Amino acid sequence: MDRNASARARKLTSRWALNLALFVAMAIICLPGFWIVLNSLRPTVEIMAKPPIWIPRELNFDAYVAMFSGVGQGGIPVLEYFRNSLIISVTSTIIALAIGMAGGYAFARYRFAYKSSWFLGFMLTRTVPGIALSLPLFFIYARLGIIDTHLGMILVYVALNVPFTIWLIDGFFRQVPRDLSEAAQIDGCTRWQAFWRVEFPLARPGIASAGIFAFLTSWNEFALASQLTRSTGSKTLPVGLLDYTAEFTIDWRGMCALAVVMIIPALLLTYAVQKHLVSGLTSGAIKG
Amino acid sequence: MANLTFDALEKSYGGYHAVKGIDLDVRDGEFVALVGPSGCGKSTTLRMIAGLEEISGGEIRIADKRVNDLPPRDRNISMVFQSYALYPHMTVRENMGFTLKIAGCSKAEIDEAALNAARVLEIEPLLDRRPAQLSGGQRQRVAMGRAIVRDPDVFLFDEPLSNLDAKLRGQMRTEIKRLHARLGTTIVYVTHDQVEAMTLADRIVIMKEGRIEQVGTPDQVFNHPATQFVAGFIGSPPMNMVPAKVAGGALWFEDGTELPLPAAFEELSDGHEVIFGLRPDDIYPEGHGLDAGTGDIVNLQLTVDLSEPLGNETLLFIRFAGAEWTARMLNPRNVARGERLNFRIDMARVHLFDAATGCSLGRQ
Numbered sequence: 001m002d003r004n005a006s007a008r009a010r011k012l013t014s015r016w017a018l019n020l021a022l023f024v025a026m027a028i029i030c031l032p033g034f035w036i037v038l039n040s041l042r043p044t045v046e047i048m049a050k051p052p053i054w055i056p057r058e059l060n061f062d063a064y065v066a067m068f069s070g071v072g073q074g075g076i077p078v079l080e081y082f083r084n085s086l087i088i089s090v091t092s093t094i095i096a097l098a099i100g101m102a103g104g105y106a107f108a109r110y111r112f113a114y115k116s117s118w119f120l121g122f123m124l125t126r127t128v129p130g131i132a133l134s135l136p137l138f139f140i141y142a143r144l145g146i147i148d149t150h151l152g153m154i155l156v157y158v159a160l161n162v163p164f165t166i167w168l169i170d171g172f173f174r175q176v177p178r179d180l181s182e183a184a185q186i187d188g189c190t191r192w193q194a195f196w197r198v199e200f201p202l203a204r205p206g207i208a209s210a211g212i213f214a215f216l217t218s219w220n221e222f223a224l225a226s227q228l229t230r231s232t233g234s235k236t237l238p239v240g241l242l243d244y245t246a247e248f249t250i251d252w253r254g255m256c257a258l259a260v261v262m263i264i265p266a267l268l269l270t271y272a273v274q275k276h277l278v279s280g281l282t283s284g285a286i287k288g
Numbered sequence: 289m290a291n292l293t294f295d296a297l298e299k300s301y302g303g304y305h306a307v308k309g310i311d312l313d314v315r316d317g318e319f320v321a322l323v324g325p326s327g328c329g330k331s332t333t334l335r336m337i338a339g340l341e342e343i344s345g346g347e348i349r350i351a352d353k354r355v356n357d358l359p360p361r362d363r364n365i366s367m368v369f370q371s372y373a374l375y376p377h378m379t380v381r382e383n384m385g386f387t388l389k390i391a392g393c394s395k396a397e398i399d400e401a402a403l404n405a406a407r408v409l410e411i412e413p414l415l416d417r418r419p420a421q422l423s424g425g426q427r428q429r430v431a432m433g434r435a436i437v438r439d440p441d442v443f444l445f446d447e448p449l450s451n452l453d454a455k456l457r458g459q460m461r462t463e464i465k466r467l468h469a470r471l472g473t474t475i476v477y478v479t480h481d482q483v484e485a486m487t488l489a490d491r492i493v494i495m496k497e498g499r500i501e502q503v504g505t506p507d508q509v510f511n512h513p514a515t516q517f518v519a520g521f522i523g524s525p526p527m528n529m530v531p532a533k534v535a536g537g538a539l540w541f542e543d544g545t546e547l548p549l550p551a552a553f554e555e556l557s558d559g560h561e562v563i564f565g566l567r568p569d570d571i572y573p574e575g576h577g578l579d580a581g582t583g584d585i586v587n588l589q590l591t592v593d594l595s596e597p598l599g600n601e602t603l604l605f606i607r608f609a610g611a612e613w614t615a616r617m618l619n620p621r622n623v624a625r626g627e628r629l630n631f632r633i634d635m636a637r638v639h640l641f642d643a644a645t646g647c648s649l650g651r652q
Contacts, residue, residue: 179373187387
């Protein structure tokens with residue numbers, strides 16, 4: 001075999017090896033999700049069977065039907081939980097994004113005293129595990145009377161998300177050349193118009209990513225929500241999962257079904273926003 | 289169109305003085321270039337005109353109106369940035385029409401203005417492209433188009449050609465000059481490239497460390513530099529300079545070489561320490577110079593260290609009075625390294641600067 005042929009064979013082999021490695025990695029990543037979907041469609045006996053049953057013998061939507069059939073008939077107040085989750089996540093994301101945009105822009109564009117200390121301070125708040133705050137939060141909220149309210153949860157998630165959104169959005173605004181805002185101001189814009197018409201559209205991928213992260217954090221958070229919510233009026237979907245645990249039993253099938261219901265909106269949102277995530281929008285702004 | 293005036297203009301950042309009180313009058317329709325090395329304050333000055341930098345002291349007037357505290361949008365200026373600063377999310381048409389859109393003009397007006405500017409700059413086929421799809425030269429044109437559409441009192445250019453390759457830079461230079469001839473708008477042009485300044489400007493302002501060293505026409509700053517700095521900055525290759533002392537009606541150099549004191553400097557007293565300056569054009573091998581024929585010629589036998597043939601001319605590097613000098617050889621022939629030639633110095637073209645102050649001692 002000449003050297004060209006052997007080089008070609010080596011290239012082909014390495015490509016296939018890479019594909020195989022990718023397949024295995026993806027399988028490992030996707031398997032838990034797939035398992036949840038599968039378990040939501042089959043009876044608990046089959047889920048708990050040992051040795052495990054890999055190929056389901058029967059599939060049905062009983063768990064989903066039961067979930068929506070109301071309290072007392074195996075159902076849980078899923079619509080209320082869904083509504084709570086949506087109100088809390090969407091509101092806290094919008095507020096965190098608004099603060100994150102203002103903060104990120106300020107850090108990227110303005111000079112002010114103790115700028116780096118402020119920034120470091122914000123980042124340090126991320127090092128505190130949320131659960132460590134649950135008890136102090138509980139006491140404060142109890143005094144304020146905002147335990148078991150949407151407002152209480154929104155405040156927690158805004159506080160949780162703001163440092164991250166500021167950090168992410170700051171990075172994206174830094175990538176937008178300052179010349180563009182100045183050119184816009186010379187073209188007749190106020191500083192505010194220059195921001196909205198030029199800098200904001202260019203930092204949109206960063207703002208979209210920050211939005212997704214903030215939304216998913218609020219949507220999936222369990223530890224604090226389980227401490228600070230009590231009733232159907234404020235419990236979120238992750239807390240709702242606990243409704244499937246009884247004193248001696250756990251309804252794994254129902255839990256998996258609710259998990260699928262939780263995942264779907266998050267997936268849809270990510271899919272909808274991903275087109276804004278394309279980076280490289282600023283290419284061509286300046287020399288090149 | 290309008291005139292532009294600086295009155296004791298200053299800019300400081302904390303304790304650092306970037307611009308140290310400059311005065312200048314730019315006439316209506318004049319093309320003025322601000323040149324100087326990095327950090328001389330030329331870009332800061334331009335940004336103060338634009339309103340992008342606050343003014344620490346003094347006054348700027350556009351069309352005789354004080355603009356110190358006006359935001360950029362109210363100064364009726366337009367600016368071409370070094371980086372072009374095109375809006376990447378807008379097409380060429382939208383980039384050029386942006387200023388009119390902000391001003392609330394109708395779509396028809398905006399389109400017409402963009403089309404007119406595109407016609408002037410010959411970029412009509414590019415109107416629907418985005419900046420990322422354009423070459424450097426095309427982006428440069430769009431940036432100029434955007435500036436034209438605004439129909440400003442004053443055009444500001446901030447090193448607009450420094451990102452282009454040498455050939456394109458030459459083309460765009462001509463284009464800018466043509467544009468000025470056509471529009472007649474007052475232009476302030478910042479560059480560190482003295483060739484751009486010389487070729488484009490009606491008057492050149494040479495800046496150094498936040499101060500103006502000299503203001504003059506290209507001819508004035510080249511032939512009558514006010515300071516040693518201007519003499520060294522303007523002209524390529526730069527002026528040859530070497531310290532000397534006046535004694536007994538002659539110039540004495542450190543290595544003991546003696547040259548007669550040129551007639552224009554006869555009143556200099558003995559012992560005066562000077563810097564002797566001579567442009568490469570004014571020292572040349574016999575038979576290879578301009579030979580303007582002033583009659584005041586000195587002949588010197590000098591050895592050529594190195595030669596750089598450029599086709600129409602050759603630059604010869606020689607040692608004179610302990611310094612390396614450049615001589616320009618017109619109608620060149622091959623010169624071998626180490627060859628000894630008879631060089632002619634046109635003493636009427638000699639510049640003398642005071643060694644202590646750097647100021648020119650004559651030929652103003």
